[in-house]
Amino acid sequence: MKIAVFAGDGIGPEVTAQAVRVLEALNLDGMELTEGDVGGAAYYKHGHPLPEATLDIARASDAILFGAVGDFSCDHLERHLRPEQAILGLRAALGLFANLRPATCFPGLEHMSGLRPEIARSIDLLIVRELNGDVYFGEKGMRTLDDGRRQGWDMMAYAEDEVRRIAHVAFRAAQGRSKKLCSVDKANVLETSQLWRDVIIETSAEYPDVALEHMYVDNAAMQLVKAPGNFDVVVTGNLFGDILSDQASMCVGSIGLLASASLGERQTGYGTFGLYEPIHGSAPDIAGQGKANPMAMILSAAMMLRHSFGLEAEAARIEGAVAKALEDGVLGGDLGGTAGTQEVGDAVLARM
């Protein structure tokens, strides 16, 4: 079980250390962790946010645990040298096109939601975000127009096969849950979205047992606050999925709680190859203070055990320990409490 560990920048190393403690506590036979440099940390050490040596470690592994990247001191660099290119580069190079971002309200945490407790309580949804296309990976540039004004531009596009493969992932996920799928787009304005909607509808013919609905992204953002319990599986493009998942995190209480799995087609001897990371970033405002909530990272490790290693019981054991810690009031600053990163890690370990 070869696991690449890319801790990255800011709170990345702090939360990753707790996830590693949790994994090591399981005493899994044959688990091998290999660290690699990514992000600003890799840029300052090697001159590149995603060095070739790191890619080699990624390719030789069965799964990747990824902390976070992002360092404001790199924001002036040419785009291809910025820390964020590490995660974008890994997603592209490894064909990780399907990003699963579950959001569930933990019992006892309803009062920490930005929503009223009775609304927060109903949240149990899965955002299936396309991760290899959209405006993220189109051509982009800066130019000067004839009249001298500067213009920045980014090309938004989806090819039908890119939509079809994420549609299949989402329909299958819906089959395994309550057989409801909501596709989120902006087809009233964007051609990219019209194609998205057309292909989702075509693909739905293969899943007659799944109830499909379509929603414009502006309405989806509103409904996520008004009646989040009406969503089960949500499938959407790269940009909309990025935004809606941060929003969903505050609906359940904190961005420090949301884990993710990024999957492609590659199978290993154990399961599906994948990259696992919290949905949050490097949080420079609290980095180095031992304050970050490591739960999203720990829950990402659980998703890794489930999807890449078929270790359902171990995944459930970690998730149960996190839920119990929350129920017992072990809350970080992001949840109105005082527990530090290490303390939260201790509490989860104790409950495992």
Ligand code: NAD
């Ligand atoms: P962020 O997610 O890093 O932080 C947003 C806010 O949430 C901050 O106030 C932060 O303190 C808080 N927060 C985030 N995670 C937390 C945790 N585990 N515990 C407690 N509080 C937490 O988003 P940002 O500030 O917009 O971005 C900071 C940097 O991170 C940028 O460089 C950005 O590009 C990068 N980023 C990276 C990833 C990634 O590596 N996948 C994801 C998002 C942002």
Ligand code: IPM
């Ligand atoms: C995320 C992040 C990334 C994204 C950035 C850091 C490139 O916000 O994983 O949600 O936009 O996908």
Ligand code: MN
């Ligand atoms: Mn994001």
